[in-house]
Amino acid sequence: MRTNSRNFYLIPYVLWIALFVVAPLLLVLYYSFFDIEGHFTLENYRKFFTPVYLKMTLSSFWYAFLITLFSLLIAYPTAFLLTKTKHKQLWLLLIILPSWINLLLKAYAFLGIFGTYGAANSFLDVMGIGGRQILFTDFSFIFVSVYIFLPFMILPIFNSLDELNPTLLDASNDLGGSSWVTFKRVIFPLTLDGVKAGCQIVFIPALSLFMLTRLIAGNRVITLGTAIEQHFLVTQDWGMGSTIAVFLIIAMVFIMVLTGRRKRGIL
């Protein structure tokens, strides 16, 4: 009796898992062994370990690292200060709100702001530094990426700070800890889970967002995501694209293990 009803729930869900989770991943792996003409080959993997692709992978990781680092450096104080405000849930909602706006529109806004005559250049002019090329540089790419990922970094850190038991801070104070010691020994270690979750949320997309590199970095920056998109939709070399995808998946699993929380399971 029990088993029957359980099976009934399982059917659509397991079908979904088989068709859209397991099958696509296996297909990517399968395709990575074929060249553009459809012959079975390991050539794609050999190609991946040539300097061209290794350099791209490294630079992709480097950019993702920088983006994550800057997001964290900006987000942590923001989250910390947010927990101290009076209507913190409302303020948090306001911080999160921009992340609901379509990502492409935000990227598009920066086309205007960073453009040759845009607001950023006028501002530099007023400051006496003078206008310069901002769009299509590393700076613009990292700035826009940090801008886009900031709310996603703030949210988990805010949540873990919010859960922090305030009596621990009082205890640290009473025991003579300065505010820096309290932060280093009590607050930061206890909110590490939030920081890890935030880094995970930012780092993986930072490796793979291809529309930002296309729109903001003007094809100067090539991330793993850009390379996959290029191979699948432009050169139609699905084999090579799949090979890069396989490595991106490996990187993803690695990052998740690295930032994994001790408490496994549901959120």
Added chain:
Amino acid sequence: MKKNRRWPAIYLALIFIILYAPIFYLIFYSFNSGGTMYQFEGFTLDWYRELFADTRLLIIVLNTIIIALLSAAISTIIGVAGALAIAYARKRRVKNTLLSLNNVLIVSPDVIIGASFLILFTMIGLKLGFVSVLLAHIAFSVPIVVLMVLPKIEEMSTSMIYAAMDLGASRFDVLTKVILPYITPGIFAGFFMALTYSLDDFAVTFFVTGNGFTTLSVEIYSLARRGVSLNINALSALLFLFTIILVIGYYFITKRNDKPNGMGVRQ
């Protein structure tokens, strides 16, 4: 001490300004008669008029909304079934496996999802277009619905189910009269998240959409790649308004969720 008080406020204000400036920059220039995003010449509503006269764009908007509503509805059904399957899985290992598989699509980068679905759909022989986009959106919305519904099921006390069964309710009655009403807030939250996932998605759609079918995000991308046109600004102003309405709606739904409701009985 008084000096210290100031800095947090300034820092938070700065973050807020940076987060919102690009959005308002976009909206501001949507009223520019000059046609560029750097010189405000005069107030005009021409761009909005042009937007509403553009039937092709209106059809795209309609497509986007239909896809979002359909995919959210279907993924909610599959997701609720999935959450029930996970919650009532008796073996711990089955439960954990299902949960891990569930989370694969949440942490996977969009490019991987897009590329692997592209391979999947071509393998099956599905023509790229409305159906492929719809299937893809359903597929990546299911796990978030599961995650929104699952905690609601788990917090429900099992004694309620036993009570219903003792009172002679059939399995079906237990599901429709006890479980589903109890988890309704979770279902709504899941539906809402699925809706915003679908509306926001660009990368996956970009991969699995054919020539004939476009959603708003893809259209914005191709417009933005061609450079600045104030049509997009007008569009983004309208989308911003729409997003705010959605967020307010979501805020009230979650607010209702948080209300403690007695012994777990819905009033």
